Amino acid sequence: MNKPKQLTFPWSKPNKSSLDEFYFDEANHELKKILDTDDDTFLYGIKKTGKTYLLQALCNKYADIDKMSLYLPLAEASQLDAKILDGVEHMDIICVDDIDLIEGFKNWETAIFNLINNCQTSGCRLIFGSSKNSSTINFSLNDLKSRVRKIDQIEVFPISDSNLSSAFEEISKHRSIIICLLYTSDAADEEDSVDLGGRRI
DSSP states (O other): OOOOSBOOOTTOOOOOOOGGGSOOOGGGHHHHHHHTSSOOEEEEOSTTSSHHHHHHHHHHHHHHTTOOEEEEEHHHHTTSOGGGGTTGGGSSEEEEEOGGGGTTOHHHHHHHHHHHHHHHHHTOEEEEEESSOGGGOOOSOHHHHHHHHTSOEEEOOOOOGGGHHHHHHHHHHHHTOOOOOOOOOTTSOTTTOOEETTEEO
């Protein structure tokens, strides 16, 4: 029996996120290089800069080459029993979104701490996403605080206004579309919209 490329959880839904369709401007060139490595990484930045898109795109990238991946959005997963993480370290990559949201929740802090340790043993790559720099997250579990701060960090910057035209042009080429109307809207359809470093069309 073949193992699934991506584990299915209550929050799982198909997405078209792709690193090829994320516009990396000058401020995020170093970010692009790091994502192309096999290193554990802590991504942080203000909201709506595309962190979630990048985490989902990484999972899709691994799945496309027959590797096992897990996208874990803690905004939703933290409502469940932390035991759902038991045994997931056999994946090739786990992308944990919004790790700052479990600040002060001892059961989930313990679960993430154990996940980091287990992944170090199994060789599973870990990518974290957060709205805060890890140095400003006040975890109640000091061991987790120490572990997370040892992971290489990089900030995800929003696309600059001066690069908007270039971004639209590049992404439209990937999608083979002609852009007639440009807009930014939280109501945009997630499946059909394009992520430009947090700006969607």
